[in-house]
Each structure stands twice: as structure tokens, then as C-alpha cells.
Amino acid sequence: AQKVTQAQTEISVVEKEDVTLDCVYETRDTTYYLFWYKQPPSGELVFLIRRNSFDEQNEISGRYSWNFQKSTSSFNFTITASQVVDSAVYFCALRDSNYQLIWGAGTKLIIKP
């Protein structure tokens, strides 16, 4: 069965701290795609990154970085030097061969000033 687990329901840190959001997935497909989306308090969904199952290189984009490890079926997301504007719910999602996105329950990130 396809499944995405985001075990951290809510994380609260003080501004400028680093924070890592965990994502663990389950799939039997050999080809799959992983995504992270951000949902700020305004409610819209903002695409952050995608990663395919053949590319295990870590990705860095400014203060954001992603660590994809097939051996542990994880695709973790780290924010360095967090800012109040990073406060949002972050979703990890898995796209299977049927083109359907399987979503985790999300992690609510609170950045305190």
C-alpha cells in the first residue's frame, strides 16, 4: 500500500533555529516521485520541490534543503535559520504510477519571534 507518514504533528521553534520536518513513505513502485508543499495560514498550497526515485542527490535552495534516502524511505526537509514567515503547514506527498498523489497528514510549523 502507498502511504506517507509525517509523524510530527506540530513543531514550535524560536526564530533563527534550524528545524527538520520528517517524511517517511511506503511504496512498492520502483519509479515514484516525492513532493513537498507548503500551506501558509492563508490556505493556498505552494509547491516547494519534487524528487524522483532515481535521484538521491540532496537539494538545497536558499535556506531550504532536502535529504532523500531510499534506504530508509525518507525525504526530510530542513529549514536553516528559520523565519516567522516560514510558519505554515508542510505536506509531503508521494506520486505513484497511477498519477495519484498520496499525502501525509502535514506538520504544522510555528516559528516564534
Next chain:
Amino acid sequence: NAGVTQTPKFRILKIGQSMTLQCTQDMNHNYMYWYRQDPGMGLKLIYYSVGAGITDKGEVPNGYNVSRSTTEDFPLRLELAAPSQTSVYFCASSYGGGAAYNEQFFGPGTRLTVL
């Protein structure tokens, strides 16, 4: 480009009423999707479409219907609304080529309450 637009933004329905949630995209995307997001949860796929005239069920299709007569529009119909359909509904679209790879672009959502 307006991207993906949804109307209405908010709606309150009485049990048993029907309504149509509108979704339009101007990016010429082949793939379109309808999701629902219950409080504190991730998104669940209701229906999706890979092109005009083609639709298919997702994870939670019961109580909903869709049609796709044009590339741009993908309306979601609720028949006989029930309190269990209280949710936020998101429409999304993606480019058709290599669809599994391409990210989905989301509309702003419709918050529906059924009382």
C-alpha cells in the same frame, strides 16, 4: 496568467441540497484534479481527469460527480449534500507530459459547510 481559479470561496449548504464547485485553469494543462482537505488532515483525491472527456475516480469519489467538457474547466458536483462533506475543496492542474513528474498547481480552495 490567473492560474487555477475556483468559485465560490465559501458556501454553506443545507443537508440534501446540491451545488457545483467551479474550477478553471488557463495554463492549458491536460490533467486536472479535485481534492478535499478535512481539518488537520492531508488532501484526499476525489476525481481526476487526464484530458477533456476523460475522468476517473480517486480515493473518495462517493457523493460527487465531475465532467470535463473543455481543457479549461473541471466542475465538481455535489448531490444531496451531507455533513460529512464539510471540508475545504481544492482544484489542481498539471502539465500532461510526464504527468507523474510534474507538480500540481492549486487553486485557492472552496470552504464548504453542510449543516
